[in-house]
Amino acid sequence: MALRLFCQSLFAIGALGSVIPRADQCAALPANHSPKANSKLPDPFLQLDGTRITKKDEWTCQRNYLSQLIQKYELGEYPAPPESVTASLSGSTLSITVRDKGKSISFSVSIRAPSGAGPFPAIIAYGGASIPIPSNVATIIFNNDDIGQQMNTGSRGKGKFYDLYGSGATASAMLAWAWGVDRIVDALEKTPAAKIDTKRLGVTGCSRNGKGALVAGAFVERIALTLPQESGSGGSACWRLSDEMKRRGTNVQTASQIITENVWLSKSFEQFANRVPNLPIDHHELAGLVAPRALLVIENTSQVWLGNMATYGCMKTAHKIWEALGVPGNMGFTQTGDHSHCQWSSSQSAELTAFIDKFLIGTGTANTNFVKTDNSNLGFSDNDWVDWTVPTLA
Ligand code: MCU
Numbered sequence: 548m549a550l551r552l553f554c555q556s557l558f559a560i561g562a563l564g565s566v567i568p569r570a571d572q573c574a575a576l577p578a579n580h581s582p583k584a585n586s587k588l589p590d591p592f593l594q595l596d597g598t599r600i601t602k603k604d605e606w607t608c609q610r611n612y613l614s615q616l617i618q619k620y621e622l623g624e625y626p627a628p629p630e631s632v633t634a635s636l637s638g639s640t641l642s643i644t645v646r647d648k649g650k651s652i653s654f655s656v657s658i659r660a661p662s663g664a665g666p667f668p669a670i671i672a673y674g675g676a677s678i679p680i681p682s683n684v685a686t687i688i689f690n691n692d693d694i695g696q697q698m699n700t701g702s703r704g705k706g707k708f709y710d711l712y713g714s715g716a717t718a719s720a721m722l723a724w725a726w727g728v729d730r731i732v733d734a735l736e737k738t739p740a741a742k743i744d745t746k747r748l749g750v751t752g753c754s755r756n757g758k759g760a761l762v763a764g765a766f767v768e769r770i771a772l773t774l775p776q777e778s779g780s781g782g783s784a785c786w787r788l789s790d791e792m793k794r795r796g797t798n799v800q801t802a803s804q805i806i807t808e809n810v811w812l813s814k815s816f817e818q819f820a821n822r823v824p825n826l827p828i829d830h831h832e833l834a835g836l837v838a839p840r841a842l843l844v845i846e847n848t849s850q851v852w853l854g855n856m857a858t859y860g861c862m863k864t865a866h867k868i869w870e871a872l873g874v875p876g877n878m879g880f881t882q883t884g885d886h887s888h889c890q891w892s893s894s895q896s897a898e899l900t901a902f903i904d905k906f907l908i909g910t911g912t913a914n915t916n917f918v919k920t921d922n923s924n925l926g927f928s929d930n931d932w933v934d935w936t937v938p939t940l941a
Pocket residue numbers: 753754755756777778779780781800808853
């Protein structure tokens with residue numbers, strides 16, 4: 548499996564002045580890796596050798612290890628950076644051409660930027676934003692379906708990503724879209740006339756596109772703020788918790804159902820659909836790939852299918868990763884039921900504004916450390932699902 552180049556420089560200096568390895572210097576997952584069954588939410592700090600990380604500097608390779616597990620068993624392989632990306636701006640349209648291994652594809656995004664010289668922070672919105680984006684932040688509309696189709700299970704291997712890498716590429720649609728976001732950032736970096744500050748980029752999407760936004764934040768390290776909205780199962784829900792809700796009689800989307808609906812997950816995930824405890828990771832760890840960068844997860848208790856307990860419990864557990872890294876204020880979870888699916892509710896505006904102000908605009912001081920739900924009867928208990936402690940990483 549190709550390792551991703553996560554960092555630009557060869558080495559970075561860590562918290563205590565130690566040298567942090569670049570992610571492509573982390574160990575590759577052994578080809579004969581075989582997952583062990585675990586009915587609880589797996590320990591995100593547990594390394595392949597059975598010991599736990601003890602230092603913040605070790606997160607780079609632990610994150611890389613979790614990313615490799617997620618690629619192998621759930622999302623497919625994330626390609627190494629392509630040979631070339633070129634971009635041209637015409638009005639508000641940024642056209643992007645990607646070349647790799649003798650092939651090329653082109654796609655475009657539309658940019659709505661504030662007036663003035665910039666550069667401005669921006670939010671990349673899958674399909675269009677269903678959160679309110681303030682007028683001093685640009686919006687970049689990404690037609691993710693153009694990169695990886697998501698009509699139904701017949702969409703596997705269709706879209707521009709697969710035109711470039713082949714219809715047999717293992718990457719699922721969600722990973723193909725994340726790759727598209729990576730290329731948008733490449734293009735923005737090369738196009739100062741677009742007036743976008745690539746150090747202040749967010750990504751959002753709702754529902755199926757919310758699942759995708761979370762995956763983009765997990766895989767694209769140049770995204771500063773990840774804002775998945777009502778992503779539910781396949782996004783902010785943990786598979787183990789969705790299965791538990793189903794056992795309790797709630798009509799939620801589970802792994803066994805989702806693989807019959809669409810191509811958001813890889814073919815290799817299908818072997819786990821009816822034996823979720825064998826999956827060596829769960830979505831608290833997918834979310835954890837965003838850490839220590841900023842993540843605000845927005846959910847909706849009025850939508851049973853999303854798995855209200857599954858998203859709350861999963862993200863409450865994910866928050867422990869930011870706690871261990873000493874940046875609990877870089878991750879928030881908000882869940883209210885006073886609105887229909889993907890319709891914005893002002894009850895979540897203060898939380899969204901706190902994150903955008905702090906992590907994109909750079910002026911915010913409001914609290915961003917919260918895990919909140921308006922339903923106190925969800926029935927999630929740490930004791931039932933988390934058999935590990937939160938380490939204090941040195
Ligand atoms: C919440 O996201 C999905 C859900 O996973 C699907 O089962 C359902 O068909 O569609 C939702 C969605 O994307 O709604 C727009």
